[in-house]
Amino acid sequence: MKLPLRLAVFGVGVAGLGFLLVWGVADLPPFGHYAGPYGDIITKLVEPQRHMANAVTAVVFDYRGFDTMGEELILFSAASAVALLLREIRERDTVDVVDAIRSDAIRGLGVLVAAATLLLALYVVSHGFVSPGGGFQGGVVISAAFLFVFLTGEYHAYARLMPTKFAEPLESFGAGAYVALGLIAFGFGLAFLENFLPLGVTGRLRSGGSAALVNWASAFAVAGGFLLIYAEYLEGNMAARYRRSKP
Amino acid sequence: MTPLLPLLTAIPLLAAALLALAGKWLKDPVPDLAGFAAVAAPLVLAAIVLARTGGHVLTYWFGGWRPRAGDFPVGIGWAVDSLGAAFALFVLALLLSALLYSWRYLQEERYLYVVLMLAFGGAMVAFVQTGDIFNLFVFFELMSVAAFALTAYQVEEASPLQGSFNFAVANTIGAFLVVFGIALLYGRTGSLNLAEIGQRLTFDGKHDGLVVASFVFITCGFLVKAAIVPFHFWLADAHAVAPAPVCVLFSGVMVELGIYAVARIFWVVYSGALGAFDTPIRDVLLVVGVSTAVLGALMCGLQRHLKRMLAYSTIAHAGCFLIGVALLTPDGLAGAALYVLSHGLAKGALFLVGGILLVTRGGIDELLLFGLGRRLRLPAVAWFVAALALASPPFLGTFTAHALIEDSAGAEGYWWVPLVLAFATIGSAAAIIRAGLRVFFGVGDRDDPLLSEEPTESPPAEEKPRLALMYAVTLLLAFGGLAVGAWTGLAATAMEAGHTFTDQLSYIHVVLDHRPPAPAPPGEWVTTTSSVVWSVVTLVGAVALGFASTIRARLPDAATRVLAAGFAPLRAVHSGHIGDYVAWLVLGTGAIGAALAVAIR
Amino acid sequence: MSVLPYLLAVFVFLVGLYGIVSSRDLIHLTVCVSVCQSSTYILLLAIGYREHATAPVYGDIPASRKVVDPVVQSLALTDIVVAVAVSALLLAFALRAFEHEGSLDPREMAELKG
Numbered sequence: 005m006k007l008p009l010r011l012a013v014f015g016v017g018v019a020g021l022g023f024l025l026v027w028g029v030a031d032l033p034p035f036g037h038y039a040g041p042y043g044d045i046i047t048k049l050v051e052p053q054r055h056m057a058n059a060v061t062a063v064v065f066d067y068r069g070f071d072t073m074g075e076e077l078i079l080f081s082a083a084s085a086v087a088l089l090l091r092e093i094r095e096r097d098t099v100d101v102v103d104a105i106r107s108d109a110i111r112g113l114g115v116l117v118a119a120a121t122l123l124l125a126l127y128v129v130s131h132g133f134v135s136p137g138g139g140f141q142g143g144v145v146i147s148a149a150f151l152f153v154f155l156t157g158e159y160h161a162y163a164r165l166m167p168t169k170f171a172e173p174l175e176s177f178g179a180g181a182y183v184a185l186g187l188i189a190f191g192f193g194l195a196f197l198e199n200f201l202p203l204g205v206t207g208r209l210r211s212g213g214s215a216a217l218v219n220w221a222s223a224f225a226v227a228g229g230f231l232l233i234y235a236e237y238l239e240g241n242m243a244a245r246y247r248r249s250k251p
Numbered sequence: 252m253t254p255l256l257p258l259l260t261a262i263p264l265l266a267a268a269l270l271a272l273a274g275k276w277l278k279d280p281v282p283d284l285a286g287f288a289a290v291a292a293p294l295v296l297a298a299i300v301l302a303r304t305g306g307h308v309l310t311y312w313f314g315g316w317r318p319r320a321g322d323f324p325v326g327i328g329w330a331v332d333s334l335g336a337a338f339a340l341f342v343l344a345l346l347l348s349a350l351l352y353s354w355r356y357l358q359e360e361r362y363l364y365v366v367l368m369l370a371f372g373g374a375m376v377a378f379v380q381t382g383d384i385f386n387l388f389v390f391f392e393l394m395s396v397a398a399f400a401l402t403a404y405q406v407e408e409a410s411p412l413q414g415s416f417n418f419a420v421a422n423t424i425g426a427f428l429v430v431f432g433i434a435l436l437y438g439r440t441g442s443l444n445l446a447e448i449g450q451r452l453t454f455d456g457k458h459d460g461l462v463v464a465s466f467v468f469i470t471c472g473f474l475v476k477a478a479i480v481p482f483h484f485w486l487a488d489a490h491a492v493a494p495a496p497v498c499v500l501f502s503g504v505m506v507e508l509g510i511y512a513v514a515r516i517f518w519v520v521y522s523g524a525l526g527a528f529d530t531p532i533r534d535v536l537l538v539v540g541v542s543t544a545v546l547g548a549l550m551c552g553l554q555r556h557l558k559r560m561l562a563y564s565t566i567a568h569a570g571c572f573l574i575g576v577a578l579l580t581p582d583g584l585a586g587a588a589l590y591v592l593s594h595g596l597a598k599g600a601l602f603l604v605g606g607i608l609l610v611t612r613g614g615i616d617e618l619l620l621f622g623l624g625r626r627l628r629l630p631a632v633a634w635f636v637a638a639l640a641l642a643s644p645p646f647l648g649t650f651t652a653h654a655l656i657e658d659s660a661g662a663e664g665y666w667w668v669p670l671v672l673a674f675a676t677i678g679s680a681a682a683i684i685r686a687g688l689r690v691f692f693g694v695g696d697r698d699d700p701l702l703s704e705e706p707t708e709s710p711p712a713e714e715k716p717r718l719a720l721m722y723a724v725t726l727l728l729a730f731g732g733l734a735v736g737a738w739t740g741l742a743a744t745a746m747e748a749g750h751t752f753t754d755q756l757s758y759i760h761v762v763l764d765h766r767p768p769a770p771a772p773p774g775e776w777v778t779t780t781s782s783v784v785w786s787v788v789t790l791v792g793a794v795a796l797g798f799a800s801t802i803r804a805r806l807p808d809a810a811t812r813v814l815a816a817g818f819a820p821l822r823a824v825h826s827g828h829i830g831d832y833v834a835w836l837v838l839g840t841g842a843i844g845a846a847l848a849v850a851i852r
Numbered sequence: 853m854s855v856l857p858y859l860l861a862v863f864v865f866l867v868g869l870y871g872i873v874s875s876r877d878l879i880h881l882t883v884c885v886s887v888c889q890s891s892t893y894i895l896l897l898a899i900g901y902r903e904h905a906t907a908p909v910y911g912d913i914p915a916s917r918k919v920v921d922p923v924v925q926s927l928a929l930t931d932i933v934v935a936v937a938v939s940a941l942l943l944a945f946a947l948r949a950f951e952h953e954g955s956l957d958p959r960e961m962a963e964l965k966g
Contacts, residue, residue, distance in 0.1 A: 385927060385930075389930060389934075392934045392937075392938075396937055396938065396941065399941055400941070403945065403948075412945050412948050412949050412952065412961075413949070413961045415945060416878070416942065416945045416946075416949070416961075419938065419941060419942055419945070420872065420881070420885060420942070423885055423938050424869070424872070424885075424888065426934075427865070427888050427889065427891075427892055430892040430895075430896075430931065431865075431892065431895065434892065434895045434896050434899055434924075437896075437899060437923075437924070437927075438899045443923070827961070828958055828959060829872070829881070829958055830872065830873045830874065830875060830958060833869065833872050833873050834873050837869060837873075
């Protein structure tokens with residue numbers, strides 16, 4: 005269909021869809037007056053029952069940990085899919101690309117920033133049940149740390165540090181560990197993903213029970229997934245650049 | 252709480268992760284064997300689960316968060332009745348068939364293929380068992396992402412990318428609609444558990460904008476997955492390019508899960524609050540179902556690319572599933588469930604024959620393959636047996652399903668439903684028979700002015716495929732599909748299961764109060780004369796139209812021009828452009844929403 | 853005024869849909885899909901907001917302090933990961949399409965029709 009006709013169809017649809025959306029949200033409780041029981045019940049229970057200070061991480065890894073498992077697997081599937089799709093490009097050629105950045109100062113800064121970011125990431129992951137943060141957030145920051153190496157230095161430095169062949173196992177390990185931790189609970193006669201370790205003291209680093217292990221599994225899975233996706237894209241991009249730079 | 256339920260999902264998913272970890276270093280048959288084991292084990296467990304759901308609804312609470320009777324559920328709960336368990340078993344059975352068939356047939360990065368298939372299957376099994384609306388969404392997305400990846404598997408060509416891209420964008424927008432609906436429900440009820448939401452909505456009794464809008468969004472979001480008109484455009488594109496064993500799963504269970512979700516959510520969440528508005532909801536959904544059935548049947552006959560033709564046939568039958576569900580009766584639902592079973596097996600067999608043709612004869616185009624299938628006797632048998640099953644002859648194939656839907660529709664006063672089902676069945680089966688006559692017997696003309704131009708598909712580069720295994724699996728599915736219609740005991744069980752599925756209060760009591768479910772009246776199969784008459788009509792009609800279609804080139808020019816002109820706008824609308832698809836998606840949601848908004852105030 | 857944040861979510865969703873429908877570039881299309889996704893976060897988080905309440909982290913606040921809903925935040929986190937997964941996939945498609953066709957225009961890609 006030509007654009008004007010398409011927009012006409014869309015316009016008629018939006019009239020209906022827009023009306024429906026507005027009509028629906030108009031009947032929600034007014035903004036700022038969250039009423040529903042779920043959040044309140046959890047925030048009342050989270051410290052006494054689970055010894056966790058961060059209610060969001062408690063919901064993500066404990067109360068609704070099974071959803072998070074599904075979502076780690078989504079990231080895992082997407083990363084595998086990207087690997088499948090870009091494999092052709094990857095397998096061809098990635099050698100001898102000349103990098104634009106030659107300043108040692110920038111490279112030095114990059115190393116410092118990368119190291120500091122990695123430390124921050126590990127802090128965020130390990131303190132997931134104590135202060136804002138957790139496996140996801142920390143996992144993304146881990147991947148950002150490696151990205152600084154690429155941004156301020158050479159592609160080859162990045163590729164040596166975190167090539168596809170490290171990222172892929174890291175990610176599969178994370179996803180697999182999550183499912184395995186769920187199954188391990190069976191060994192203790194408990195339900196899937198039920199907590200099987202002592203819960204510790206609220207606010208201390210060693211709180212969270214087995215949800216803390218799940219937290220780390222998730223951090224690896226997310227970091228691995230993102231790093232794998234970056235690696236695939238960068239390798240593909242570098243290969244394309246190389247091919248274009250050839251006479 | 253039976254620990255079997257999570258194992259049905261956890262085994263394939265863990266196997267997928269482990270295979271991804273170790274896959275690159277494993278020697279050739281090991282990834283496949285691991286895949287077979289990872290599906291066969293849960294398949295056995297699923298059969299046990301199905302046996303245990305007779306008269307019961309099994310529940311499972313993750314993380315040990317089982318609420319005490321009457322308490323608010325804080326964890327994620329699963330609730331499995333007979334239909335859910337049967338669906339899970341069916342998913343695993345088709346998955347195992349697809350993996351067996353594709354042994355040595357899709358060899359590039361083989362372990363990644365098995366990984367994605369395991370993730371796909373595991374997600375679908377979780378989808379049918381869950382009783383938590385956000386969990387439903389999570390596994391919906393997992394199933395979708397794996398599906399997008401599998402569609403683009405043969406990535407060397409241009410059209411798999413387009414097909415997969417269109418599939419991905421369309422389904423993702425459907426998912427957004429579902430999230431909007433979930434957010435609205437959460438805002439109103441403060442819960443994510445289906446039973447709890449249903450209880451609160453029913454207790455409130457309100458049927459205001461929020462309830463209606465969330466119903467429309469969630470339903471339309473899942474109808475995108477179910478390839479219902481006008482959300483269906485992505486299906487033909489995706490099926491045309493995805494490898495045949497993957498298409499088996501798409502047409503056999505993935506599309507049907509969209510219909511399952513619409514039914515489950517309606518019955519558990521909305522049937523109390525919107526109970527007084529049965530008739531308008533039924534009417535709107537019937538209109539949508541009928542449009543889908545008719546459009547699918549029409550487009551089906553215009554295709555020369557065999558997989559694309561089968562895709563439109565799936566759309567036509569998906570319309571029929573929706574008609575069965577839209578009747579909002581236990582028997583209509585039972586009919587839809589039986590239909591899913593027989594259609595899935597038969598359609599699966601047809602796609603597998605398509606794969607065999609691609610591998611042995613190098614093409615998938617009906618006209619280019621003219622007469623080339625003459626010496627493929629076993630695939631020909633499978634093809635025609637499956638076509639027969641879809642044509643719904645007396646006591647074979649989709650017969651019991653049709654009968655249940657027709658009788659239920661008649662009882663509610665919708666006398667025209669058998670006509671629509673017959674149209675869809677005849678259109679779909681005739682196209683399949685026509686293709687089979689051309690390819691396997693060289694019957695008819697080598698040309699057909701009404702067929703569309705299609706890109707040809709080249710066979711995947713592979714080692715020598717195990718034809719014997721491929722033939723065996725194909726024949727098993729074809730005859731299985733045919734046999735469903737003969738087994739009236741299964742129809743009786745389905746009727747009972749339909750009653751359990753549509754009993755909202757019983758479900759809520761089982762999940763939240765830990766009470767046993769209300770006993771369902773035992774199903775009793777009764778053969779009505781009208782159902783036999785209609786089934787003879789569809790059989791004769793399909794065969795006659797199939798033969799007649801092979802000589803369409805002999806129609807007088809004037810007639811051909813009129814027909815071509817008539818079909819041209821329909822064809823033009825299926826443009827392959829994602830912007831068009833999304834525009835229709837928005838229009839469809841707006842229209843369905845407006846119709847329901849007017850009726851329910 | 854108390855419905856304005858929800859209307860914002862609706863507006864962003866519709867804008868994203870318009871972008872998808874009128875797009876002439878696959879990467880632009882992918883970003884529009886992300887825009888639609890963001891509207892769902894806005895809606896979810898707006899539903900969970902509570903006036904004069906703080907973040908649901910109890911490290912340094914008494915247990916009786918009003919906090920916002922942690923559940924929608926967890927839903928939004930899950931949603932974000934799903935969005936990343938889908939975007940990564942769509943961009944990979946765009947990359948391959950460019951390799952094949954030399955163009956990122958969806959109109960050039962329309963090989964499947966009819």
